[in-house]
Amino acid sequence: xxxxxxxxxxxxxxxxxxxxxxxxxxxxxxxxxxxxxxxxxxxxxxxxxxxxxxxxxxxxxxxxxxxxxxxxxxxxxxxxxxxxxxxxxxxxxxxxxxxxxxxxxxxxxxxxxxxxxxxxxxxxxxxxxxxxxxxxxxxxxxxxxxxxxxxxxxxxxxxxxxxxxxxxxxxxxxxxxxxxxxxxxxxxxxxxxxxxxxxxxxxxxxxxxxxxxxxxxxxxxxxxxxxxxxxxxxxxxxxxxxxxxxxxxxxxxxxxxxxxxxxxxxxxxxxxxxxxxxxxxxxxxxxxxxxxxxxxxxxxx
Numbered sequence: 616x617x618x619x620x621x622x623x624x625x626x627x628x629x630x631x632x633x634x635x636x637x638x639x640x641x642x643x644x645x646x647x648x649x650x651x652x653x654x655x656x657x658x659x660x661x662x663x664x665x666x667x668x669x670x671x672x673x674x675x676x677x678x679x680x681x682x683x684x685x686x687x688x689x690x691x692x693x694x695x696x697x698x699x700x701x702x703x704x705x706x707x708x709x710x711x712x713x714x715x716x717x718x719x720x721x722x723x724x725x726x727x728x729x730x731x732x733x734x735x736x737x738x739x740x741x742x743x744x745x746x747x748x749x750x751x752x753x754x755x756x757x758x759x760x761x762x763x764x765x766x767x768x769x770x771x772x773x774x775x776x777x778x779x780x781x782x783x784x785x786x787x788x789x790x791x792x793x794x795x796x797x798x799x800x801x802x803x804x805x806x807x808x809x810x811x812x813x814x815x816x817x818x819x820x821x822x823x824x825x826x827x828x829x830x831x832x833x834x835x836x837x838x839x840x841x842x843x844x845x846x847x848x849x850x851x852x853x854x855x856x857x858x859x860x861x862x863x864x865x866x867x868x869x870x871x872x873x874x875x876x877x878x879x880x881x882x883x884x885x886x887x888x889x890x891x892x893x894x895x896x897x898x899x900x901x902x903x904x905x906x907x908x909x910x911x912x913x914x915x916x
Contacts, residue, residue: 640653640676640780643821643823644778644780644821644822644823644824645678645778646778646823646824647776647778647823647824647825647826648678648776648777648778648823648824649677649678649679649681649682649685649776649777649824650675650676650677650678650682650685650774650776650777650778651675651676651678651777651778651779651780651824652673652674652675652773652777652778652779652780652781652782653674653675653676653751653780653781654672654673654674654780654781654783655672655673655674655675655779655781655782655783656671656672656673656781656782656783656784656785657669657670657671657672657783657784657785658670658784658785658787659766659784659785659786659787660787660789661763661786661787661788661789661790661792661794661845662789662790663789663790664763664790664792664845664847664848664849664854665761665763665849665852665854666759666760666761666763667759667760667763667766668757668758668759669757669758669759669760670755670756670757671754671755671756671757671758672754672755673752673753673754673755674751674752674753674754675751675752676749676750676751676752677748677749677750677751677752678748678749679748679749680748681776682776682777685752685777686742686743686752687740687741687742687743688703688721688739688740688741688742688743688752688754689738689739689740690721690738690739690756691726691736691737691738691739692736692737692738692739692758693735693736693737694735695760695761695762695851695852696758696759696760696761696762697758697759697760698718698739698756698757698758699718699756699757699758699759700755700756700757701717701718701721701739701755701756702715702716702717702754702755702756703715703716703717703720703741703752703753703754704716704752704753705743705746705750705751705752705753706750706751706752706753707746707747707750707751708747708748708749708750713746713750714743714746716741718739720741721739721740721741722739722740722741723737723738723739723740724737724738724740725737726738761849761852762849762850762851763845763848763849763850764844764845764848764849764850764855766843766844766845767843768840768841768842768843769782769784769806769817769819769840769841769843770834770835770838770839770840771803771804771806771819771822771838771839771840772803772822772825772834772837772838772839773834774834775824775825775826775827775831775834776824776825776826776827777824778822778823778824779819779820779821779822780820780821781818781820782818782819782820782822783816783817783818783819784816784817784818784841785814785815785816785817786814786815786816786817786843787813787814788813788814788815789813790845792845792846792847793845793846794815794843794844794845794846795843795844795845795846795857796815796841796842796843796844797841797842798839798841799839799840799841799842800839801837801838801839802837803822803825803837803838803839804819804822804839805839806818806819806839806840806841807819807820808841817841819839844857845857846858853866853870855867855870886902889901889902889905
């Protein structure tokens, strides 16, 4: 019995090691590859017009120093998006776990663009320190967002010199809101689509690495992908719909454009104090000079 248990333990250990053993991956997928994505799965649950939960699981192997940038993890969020259940494991070439990280180990930075003064966008960053190549990173985390207008594309190829064994997205639409999607296959391959009730599954498998060369085209223009949109959505707390261009245009005008054209009592008081006179051109020039002298343009996200 003891011998049987020891043998069984050896089998389990071997299987675990083989999952992360880059030498077992076919030569076709290793060709031109600095990084091999062994698995990238995304489980979307659309709960309502203002609630989407996404569970991410990704395992990728960095073969050599040319792929070292893939050892840096950056996860973006804002006040409408939360990142939780964040776990990272670093596994060496022999299948042994070298390091473990949690959310507390990530650095949290403002993601304000260089031309901006303030922005709500932030980014969690983890830089994996030096480790012998090849090594594997296993990442899992959950994102919950109330901004349902932005459902990212399912893109078969994310970067040059990277091959992929499995890229999979499962969408469970519990909201009752129609979800539209458009599949754009290319010469590089096709996305497999399966529908079962409210659940839709998109997969793209065994993708060889594309070698980056001078003036290589953007991957978006050549990669197979799927684009998504909910018929009704929420953006920054404001609901809208994408049933047609008329309804979307009305939402855009009412919520984004019209508020900026309203003349408040405070604005009217400032203009009256200018004592405008003369032609329309004279009045416009006076207002323009006032704005130029009294205001500064900044970016506030």
